[in-house]
Amino acid sequence: MTDATQTHAPGTHPDLPPPLGNRGAIKWMRENLFSSPTNTVLTLLGIYLIYLAIPPFLDWFILNAVFDAGSRAECWERASGACWSVVIVRFDQLVYGFYPVELRWRVDLSAVLLAVALVPILFDKAPYRRGWFVFSLIYPVIAFFLLWGGLGLEPVESAKFGGIMLTVLIGVTGIVASLPLGIVLALGRRSELLVLKVISICFIEFIRGVPLITLLFVASTLLNYFLPPGTYFDLLLRVLIMVTLFSAAYIAEVVRGGLQAIPRGQFEAAMAMGLSYWKMMGLVVLPQALKISIPGIVNTFIGLYKDTTLVVIIGLLDPLGLSQSILADSKWQGLSTELYIFIAIFFFISCFSMSRYSIYLENKLHTGHKR
Amino acid sequence: MSAIEYQAPSFKLEDLWTDRRWRAIFVQILALAGLFAFLAYIVNNTINNLQTLGIETGYGFLNDPSSYDISQTLIDYDSRSTHGRATIVGILNTGLIALCGIITATLLGFTVGVLRLSGNWLISRMMYCYVEFTRNVPLLLQILLWYALVVHSLPRPKNALEPLSGIFLSNRGLVLPGPEFGSGSWIIFIALAVAVAGAIAFRRYAKRIQETTGKIYPVISISLSIIVVLPLLAYFAAGQPVSLNWPALSGFNFKGGLTLRPEFLALWFALTIYTASFISEIVRAGIQSVSHGQTEASYALGIRPNWTMRLVILPQALRVILPPLISQYLNLTKNSSLAIAVGYMDIVATIGGISLNQTGRALESMSIVLAIYLTFSLSISMVMNWYNKRVALVER
Numbered sequence: 001m002t003d004a005t006q007t008h009a010p011g012t013h014p015d016l017p018p019p020l021g022n023r024g025a026i027k028w029m030r031e032n033l034f035s036s037p038t039n040t041v042l043t044l045l046g047i048y049l050i051y052l053a054i055p056p057f058l059d060w061f062i063l064n065a066v067f068d069a070g071s072r073a074e075c076w077e078r079a080s081g082a083c084w085s086v087v088i089v090r091f092d093q094l095v096y097g098f099y100p101v102e103l104r105w106r107v108d109l110s111a112v113l114l115a116v117a118l119v120p121i122l123f124d125k126a127p128y129r130r131g132w133f134v135f136s137l138i139y140p141v142i143a144f145f146l147l148w149g150g151l152g153l154e155p156v157e158s159a160k161f162g163g164i165m166l167t168v169l170i171g172v173t174g175i176v177a178s179l180p181l182g183i184v185l186a187l188g189r190r191s192e193l194l195v196l197k198v199i200s201i202c203f204i205e206f207i208r209g210v211p212l213i214t215l216l217f218v219a220s221t222l223l224n225y226f227l228p229p230g231t232y233f234d235l236l237l238r239v240l241i242m243v244t245l246f247s248a249a250y251i252a253e254v255v256r257g258g259l260q261a262i263p264r265g266q267f268e269a270a271m272a273m274g275l276s277y278w279k280m281m282g283l284v285v286l287p288q289a290l291k292i293s294i295p296g297i298v299n300t301f302i303g304l305y306k307d308t309t310l311v312v313i314i315g316l317l318d319p320l321g322l323s324q325s326i327l328a329d330s331k332w333q334g335l336s337t338e339l340y341i342f343i344a345i346f347f348f349i350s351c352f353s354m355s356r357y358s359i360y361l362e363n364k365l366h367t368g369h370k371r
Numbered sequence: 372m373s374a375i376e377y378q379a380p381s382f383k384l385e386d387l388w389t390d391r392r393w394r395a396i397f398v399q400i401l402a403l404a405g406l407f408a409f410l411a412y413i414v415n416n417t418i419n420n421l422q423t424l425g426i427e428t429g430y431g432f433l434n435d436p437s438s439y440d441i442s443q444t445l446i447d448y449d450s451r452s453t454h455g456r457a458t459i460v461g462i463l464n465t466g467l468i469a470l471c472g473i474i475t476a477t478l479l480g481f482t483v484g485v486l487r488l489s490g491n492w493l494i495s496r497m498m499y500c501y502v503e504f505t506r507n508v509p510l511l512l513q514i515l516l517w518y519a520l521v522v523h524s525l526p527r528p529k530n531a532l533e534p535l536s537g538i539f540l541s542n543r544g545l546v547l548p549g550p551e552f553g554s555g556s557w558i559i560f561i562a563l564a565v566a567v568a569g570a571i572a573f574r575r576y577a578k579r580i581q582e583t584t585g586k587i588y589p590v591i592s593i594s595l596s597i598i599v600v601l602p603l604l605a606y607f608a609a610g611q612p613v614s615l616n617w618p619a620l621s622g623f624n625f626k627g628g629l630t631l632r633p634e635f636l637a638l639w640f641a642l643t644i645y646t647a648s649f650i651s652e653i654v655r656a657g658i659q660s661v662s663h664g665q666t667e668a669s670y671a672l673g674i675r676p677n678w679t680m681r682l683v684i685l686p687q688a689l690r691v692i693l694p695p696l697i698s699q700y701l702n703l704t705k706n707s708s709l710a711i712a713v714g715y716m717d718i719v720a721t722i723g724g725i726s727l728n729q730t731g732r733a734l735e736s737m738s739i740v741l742a743i744y745l746t747f748s749l750s751i752s753m754v755m756n757w758y759n760k761r762v763a764l765v766e767r
Contacts, residue, residue, distance in 0.1 A: 003704070032491065032492035032493075033488060033491060033493055035491075039490065039491045042489070042491050042493075042494050043491060043493050043494070046491075046493045046494050046497055047493070049497075050497075078531075104591065157413060184382055192395075193395055193398060193399050193402075194399065195399035195400075195402050195403050196399065196402055199402065199406060205748075205749065205752075206745065208746045208748070209744060209745040209747075209748035209749055209752075210638065210705070210740075210741050210745060210748070211705035211706065211708040211719070211744060212705075213708045213709065213711070213719060214719060214723065214740050214744065215689060215707065215736065217719070217723060217737060218741075219738075221727070221733040221737065222734060222737055224414070224420070224732055225417045225420045225421065225733070225734060226413045226416055226417055227416055228416055228419075229416075229419065229420055229423055253661070302507070306507075306508075306509040306510070307509070308509075309509040309511045309512060310511060311711070312511070312712075313709075313711060320512065320515070321512065332608065334523060336516075336519040336523065337516065337519055337520070337524075338513070340515055340516045341516075343512055344508045344512055344513075344516070345511055347507065347508050348504065348507045348508055351506075351507035352470055352503060352507045352509075354656055355507070
């Protein structure tokens with residue numbers, strides 16, 4: 001054993017690695033999973049729960065699932081798992097509703113343009129952001145003509161809208177329209193002008209005090225009474241208005257929280273500089289207040305997006321409404337779980353990415369004050 | 372001082388827009404006028420429409436027989452009862468689902484919120500997945516999913532699951548042994564009320580003693596034993612008037628016992644699981660908002676961990692937790708209106724649904740529904756404002 005001779009000068013021997021139980025995966029497991037008896041029990045319980053839930057679910061979800069059957073009966077004959085054929089066969093309907101097949105390129109186009117219009121709003125590093133913004137501003141007009149027709153395009157009734165397209169339409173319109181309205185309401189609630197203040201408070205508290213579904217019922221049953229006889233008012237338009245008003249009231253409360261968090265000194269300094277009310281709000285107060293309110297605003301948007309499903313109750317054909325009509329087809333009866341899970345996955349992806357984006361934005365705008 | 376002379380404001384028309392004081396008044400008058408014009412327009416239209424359609428108005432229809440059945444009622448009701456009674460049944464059903472949901476959602480939410488902060492990686496990740504999966508999927512979808520699971524996946528009553536003896540789970544819902552109150556059971560309820568009052572009084576007394584002398588009584592265990600023992604004593608003293616009514620299969624369904632119908636179960640499950648994920652986030656944020664220095668300072672003073680939690684951490688965390696928690700309770704109550712999707716007869720489904728369709732009194736029915744929700748929400752938020760003022764940090 002010639003190697004046993006000392007090869008390092010005294011004091012220069014490199015550190016030996018820590019003992020096996022004190023490094024790498026084992027150390028991590030000891031610290032994070034088995035640090036105490038209670039934790040060990042909890043971990044084992046968790047593993048058992050996962051063992052109980054995940055394999056049967058995977059089995060049902062993918063391993064034993066059928067993707068290319070022609071009907072439910074065929075599905076159930078072939079395997080015991082999920083029958084995804086219903087989603088695949090009716091996929092177009094779940095996305096477009098009853099929008100005419102030959103005109104569906106217009107929906108696709110407006111979806112692509114929506115993505116394009118969103119880029120400069122979502123990412124401030126987008127090139128040519130200013131010019132791009134102009135496009136984002138006129139996008140609603142383009143989308144309106146693309147979806148409803150007009151200007152030489154064949155008109156499509158809004159009763160034919162449905163599916164995921166309807167969800168996105170209501171969600172995006174509600175989000176775009178409710179933010180400015182919500183800010184105005186919040187300013188009104190904090191205003192020194194008594195009349196504006198009282199009107200804002202009454203509006204906000206009324207809307208927040210009742211469930212959205214009752215407002216949708218009002219839109220579908222009572223609005224006819226409120227308008228001059230013979231006025232025809234599209235159901236989709238009524239829903240859009242109600243959803244916008246609803247989330248504007250919530251946004252107003254979030255923004256009010258942000259306004260309240262701005263120290264008085266900011267208002268006073270702005271007034272001392274001789275800024276008018278609108279300049280003070282627009283240049284000094286709102287930028288700071290909105291920055292604080294971002295998490296709340298995005299949460300409200302996520303809530304609005306999820307609430308678009310309620311339109312099914314007053315008879316619009318969002319994905320849930322379409323799945324009811326698909327389930328009424330004797331070929332696919334009883335496959336509600338598959339349809340609902342498909343819709344749930346769609347909502348999860350959209351809402352989860354919205355909340356992730358809000359976290360990204362929060363971190364990016366967090367200038368200072370972070371400990 | 373003679374150089375500055377006060378000039379009486381001479382009013383010019385453009386002052387309405389250029390002078391701040393005049394502008395404030397002008398804008399307010401304009402807003403008021405606009406509001407009144409709008410309201411007058413709507414009221415006028417409504418009156419015109421009602422006249423041309425020949426619809427009577429008034430709340431008299433509440434005394435007419437409703438002629439529809441309600442599957443789950445807390446008070447006596449049949450199809451000959453009035454629309455007014457159907458409304459009350461609806462209110463009670465909304466209250467029932469809200470109460471049950473609030474209790475279970477709070478328990479689940481606090482558990483998940485604490486587990487989410489646990490040092491155990493696996494458990495904390497599992498809770499994270501639970502929260503994200505339930506928060507990001509619409510509640511209506513979850514209600515329908517649970518309903519479909521109960522109705523389609525559970526066995527028929529004949530082969531009902533029996534997890535515990537006497538408890539049956541089938542596609543007709545959950546059947547439990549129900550209590551049957553004989554004569555004299557009112558004594559138990561009185562004993563319960565007395566016990567609760569006694570526990571509250573004892574708590575106050577103990578707090579006063581603690582504040583003056585520092586001596587701490589085991590408040591929770593003593594209060595709990597008062598609340599349990601006193602009604603039990605009354606139960607035996609009154610000659611055991613309450614008996615359990617065991618369900619039994621007869622024909623195609625269960626007879627006897629307490630039945631929780633599928634729509635109630637689905638709604639309850641979904642509301643609990645959905646709201647609990649929001650509550651857990653609130654609890655997590657509340658606990659994290661109390662800085663670690665508080666715990667360390669408390670330990671340094673020699674206060675035991677148990678008491679540190681109860682006397683130092685919780686009171687501070689609760690101030691952060693309670694306001695959003697109450698607004699979650701309000702949300703849960705409002706969300707229970709989705710009951711209509713699975714046919715649970717709450718306030719929206721009774722007076723706002725079937726009664727409205729049968730009588731055509733849309734204006735009156737909807738105003739009742741809106742008024743009930745508004746009363747409820749506004750009174751809760753008034754209590755909340757009072758509480759917030761009371762616990763707000765006193766600053767400069």
